[in-house]
Amino acid sequence: xxxxxxxxxxxxxxxxxxxxxxxxxxxxxxxxxxxxxxxxxxxxxxxxxxxxxx
Amino acid sequence: xxxxxxxxxxxxxxxxxxxxxxxxxxxxxxxxxxxxxxxxxxxxxxxxxxxxxxxxxxxxxxxxxxxxxxxxxxxxxxxxxxxxxxxxxxxxxxxxxxxxxxxxxxxxxxxxxxxxxxxxxxxxxxxxxxxxxxxxxxxx
Numbered sequence: 001x002x003x004x005x006x007x008x009x010x011x012x013x014x015x016x017x018x019x020x021x022x023x024x025x026x027x028x029x030x031x032x033x034x035x036x037x038x039x040x041x042x043x044x045x046x047x048x049x050x051x052x053x054x
Numbered sequence: 055x056x057x058x059x060x061x062x063x064x065x066x067x068x069x070x071x072x073x074x075x076x077x078x079x080x081x082x083x084x085x086x087x088x089x090x091x092x093x094x095x096x097x098x099x100x101x102x103x104x105x106x107x108x109x110x111x112x113x114x115x116x117x118x119x120x121x122x123x124x125x126x127x128x129x130x131x132x133x134x135x136x137x138x139x140x141x142x143x144x145x146x147x148x149x150x151x152x153x154x155x156x157x158x159x160x161x162x163x164x165x166x167x168x169x170x171x172x173x174x175x176x177x178x179x180x181x182x183x184x185x186x187x188x189x190x191x192x193x194x
Contacts, residue, residue: 006057013064028165029079036081036153037166037173040088044095047177 082156091149098142105135112183112191117150117171118143122183122191146170 041047102119105111110126111119119142121127127135150170154163175184178194186192 010060010064013061017064017067028159028162029081030165030169032079032081033162033166033169034173036083037170038177040083040092040149041170041173041177043092044099045177046096046099 081153083153085152085156087152088149088156091145091152095142095145095149098138098145102138102142105138106178106182109183109193110135111139112185113171113174113178115171115175115185115187115189117167117174118146120185 102111105127108126109123110121112122114120119139121136121139124132150163150167151160153166154160175194178184180194182194183191184194
């Protein structure tokens with residue numbers, strides 16, 4: 001009985017772990033997207049580039 | 055006793071996804087497709103900028119451009135400006151799609167579009183027009 005409870009707990013934990021992996025994978029990196037957008041817009045509009053010159 | 059150790063090990067495993075995520079905090083934007091879109095948009099910007107300044111063209115909340123005030127464009131040029139807008143929107147749509155695809159997450163396209171929509175407006179010069187969240191045109 002005790003052993004069964006242990007395996008139930010174990011499978012619940014494993015389930016949470018797997019779903020955490022999936023969640024992280026789908027998670028949209030908002031800060032990185034903003035950075036990428038600023039870089040591209042800066043190039044398209046030829047805004048002053050402080051850091052890099054190409 | 056063994057169970058306790060096993061639980062701790064499992065808990066430690068939860069940190070793995072976070073570590074993996076922390077490593078890729080940058081979006082891939084250096085692909086040939088994206089580079090050529092940027093180039094084409096950069097060349098077009100020289101022609102569009104006057105239309106941003108006189109309010110003929112504004113930025114929509116979904117990351118595109120639209121004819122806001124047709125009367126600001128001389129009749130003879132209206133067709134040309136419409137063609138510019140349509141070409142620009144085609145490039146912008148392709149850009150959002152390409153960035154999502156370059157990062158192996160085609161489903162991110164909508165979020166990338168939204169992010170760009172906010173950043174175009176944020177970086178727009180004062181005097182240029184944009185569509186507020188409510189949908190009404192606003193001047194920066």
